[in-house]
Amino acid sequence: MNQLTIGDTNLEIIRKDIKNVHLSVHPPDGRVRLAVPAKMDEEAIRLFAISKLSWIKKQKAKFNNQDRQSPREFVSGESHYYLGSRYILNVIETSGKQHIELKNNKFINLHVRPNSTVEKRERIMTKWYREQLKEMIPKYIDKWQNVMGVQVNEWGVKLMKTKWGTCNIEANRIWINLELIKKNPRCIEYIIVHEMVHLLERNHNDRFNAYMDKFIPNWKGIRDELNDMIYESNKWSY
Numbered sequence: 001m002n003q004l005t006i007g008d009t010n011l012e013i014i015r016k017d018i019k020n021v022h023l024s025v026h027p028p029d030g031r032v033r034l035a036v037p038a039k040m041d042e043e044a045i046r047l048f049a050i051s052k053l054s055w056i057k058k059q060k061a062k063f064n065n066q067d068r069q070s071p072r073e074f075v076s077g078e079s080h081y082y083l084g085s086r087y088i089l090n091v092i093e094t095s096g097k098q099h100i101e102l103k104n105n106k107f108i109n110l111h112v113r114p115n116s117t118v119e120k121r122e123r124i125m126t127k128w129y130r131e132q133l134k135e136m137i138p139k140y141i142d143k144w145q146n147v148m149g150v151q152v153n154e155w156g157v158k159l160m161k162t163k164w165g166t167c168n169i170e171a172n173r174i175w176i177n178l179e180l181i182k183k184n185p186r187c188i189e190y191i192i193v194h195e196m197v198h199l200l201e202r203n204h205n206d207r208f209n210a211y212m213d214k215f216i217p218n219w220k221g222i223r224d225e226l227n228d229m230i231y232e233s234n235k236w237s238y
């Protein structure tokens with residue numbers, strides 16, 4: 001059983017070598033994941049899920065509320081994130097070159113044409129974010145290639161909905177999620193290291209985790225920081 005449906009709620013069931021049931025609701029759309037002990041029987045899983053249905057619905061509703069708040073209009077006064085810090089957007093009209101500059105560690109000054117559309121403002125911001133991230137990545141790759149003794153042949157940045165990064169181990173190619181530019185640099189480095197460790201170990205197994213422990217001893221804390229959007233239940237015994 002990988003999938004369980006109760007009414008209009010779908011749960012992804014993952015059997016693992018764990019003692020307790022672990023329930024979580026994930027962004028961006030409220031995907032529900034239930035990790036259960038390998039030997040837990042299906043009826044017990046179903047009963048557990050039913051008992052947590054109102055909790056699940058409450059968490060999913062939070063995502064819906066956030067979605068309603070989250071569309072950015074790219075107007076002055078709005079909050080935008082860069083390298084883990086919150087900045088206030090200033091929209092400044094210009095007939096010169098459209099560009100972005102940071103001011104006093106507090107403001108993102110967006111210089112655009114008068115009456116520019118939201119889409120245009122967003123495009124300028126996205127382009128700038130992409131340039132900043134692309135500037136940061138090579139130094140991390142160089143550093144960790146030396147430490148790990150692996151070779152990254154190709155890398156790129158793209159916007160991804162559900163992953164912070166990916167690694168194609170046949171091509172030695174990694175992709176980094178553009179959204180990471182909004183996070184602390186240690187998160188960016190952690191994801192690059194994670195993807196590069198896949199060049200040493202394909203799977204997320206003990207060997208993989210041992211490499212992570214060795215390279216970034218506090219990687220679990222950074223992972224939690226990155227996933228702070230995930231609503232997790234307590235670890236319930238059953």
Ligand SMILES: [Zn+2]
Pocket residue numbers: 194195198204
């Ligand atoms: Zn991975």
